[in-house]
Amino acid sequence: MKNLIFACIVGLSVGAAQADLKIFATVPEWGVLAQEIGGSKVKVYTATNAFQDPHRIEAKPSLLAQARQANLLIAAGADLEIGWLPLVLRDSGNSAIQTGQPGYFEAVNFVNRLDAPATLDRAHGDVHAAGNPHIHLDPRNVLKVGEALTVRMVELDAANAAAYQAGYRAFASKWQAAMAGWQKDAAPLKGVAVLVHHASFVYLLNWLGMKEVGALEPKPGIEPSSGHLTGLLVRQQGAPARMVLRATYQQPGPSQWIAGKTGMPAVLLPYTVGGTAEAKDLFGLFDDTIQRLLKGLQ
Numbered sequence: 001m002k003n004l005i006f007a008c009i010v011g012l013s014v015g016a017a018q019a020d021l022k023i024f025a026t027v028p029e030w031g032v033l034a035q036e037i038g039g040s041k042v043k044v045y046t047a048t049n050a051f052q053d054p055h056r057i058e059a060k061p062s063l064l065a066q067a068r069q070a071n072l073l074i075a076a077g078a079d080l081e082i083g084w085l086p087l088v089l090r091d092s093g094n095s096a097i098q099t100g101q102p103g104y105f106e107a108v109n110f111v112n113r114l115d116a117p118a119t120l121d122r123a124h125g126d127v128h129a130a131g132n133p134h135i136h137l138d139p140r141n142v143l144k145v146g147e148a149l150t151v152r153m154v155e156l157d158a159a160n161a162a163a164y165q166a167g168y169r170a171f172a173s174k175w176q177a178a179m180a181g182w183q184k185d186a187a188p189l190k191g192v193a194v195l196v197h198h199a200s201f202v203y204l205l206n207w208l209g210m211k212e213v214g215a216l217e218p219k220p221g222i223e224p225s226s227g228h229l230t231g232l233l234v235r236q237q238g239a240p241a242r243m244v245l246r247a248t249y250q251q252p253g254p255s256q257w258i259a260g261k262t263g264m265p266a267v268l269l270p271y272t273v274g275g276t277a278e279a280k281d282l283f284g285l286f287d288d289t290i291q292r293l294l295k296g297l298q
Helices: 002-018 028-041 061-069 085-092 139-156 158-185 202-208 226-236 253-262 282-297
Strands: 021-025 042-046 072-075 104-106 193-196 211-215 243-247 266-269
Touching (some): 021 028, 021 061, 028 072, 028 139, 028 158, 028 282, 061 085, 072 139, 104 139, 139 202, 202 211, 226 253, 253 266, 266 282
Parallel strands (some): 072 104, 193 211, 243 266
16 A cells, blocks of 8 residues: 555656646747746757857757657747748647647737838848847837746646746846836937847837947848948948947858948847856846947947
8 A cells, every 4th residue: 555655656746747848949038038937847948049040040850859849839930930940840740839729839929019011022131021020129028928928838737827927927026127227227328320230139229219220231131242331331421320239140240340440339239148148048138238238339
């Protein structure tokens, strides 16, 4: 009898360990957010890192193996992962995380999207039909996505509902306090004009009240050309930018060339968690981003 009871206890313990929500996140920001909410109740795998262009990832067997095990897949959406995620979904054989299922979650569905094109034309470059997908660089969006993600995690793992809800409340409280500090610190950035390498910072600039006056890419996803960069130099005479911004995964050459010709600083931003040594989590991402932008004004 004692052996039977012991076996039942062991069985329950193993079952509880296996009940943790297994999450496949396409990009670091949403993987880290899921971990903030789920804590020890979730196991998060992130498919990409800050030094990879999230538009251009190879659907390797290692990604398929992780997707097969997932209960929840978190994507940015708006075609950010269009080049590789459909292949991962198809070849994973995991029906639970297919588009339209509760186990499939797109962050962009829970925020107001910017830069949705009026017309679709591939001649204009890698345009996103559903709007700009880089939504995480507005911290208000992080809060909205976190709330929706908590609801989905509760739906998929009701046994740990209280833990997920408490995790989100704790995160939201700290996040709202941090946002107030970021907005205060970033006040000098309002109205500042910048050049960008790619349209990675639309939501960040909108939140801070900064102005994008040009992009180093002649069209989204098209590498900067010497002719286009020369044109930006001419434009500087009438609409001067104060700095040129690039993400960690983007090549430094074009922004450094512009900086050398104009005297403006070339500012590297982490873009996502892990992009710099200081951007160790979501809080560090915005701490470091604000400080780097402010330093660019000096």
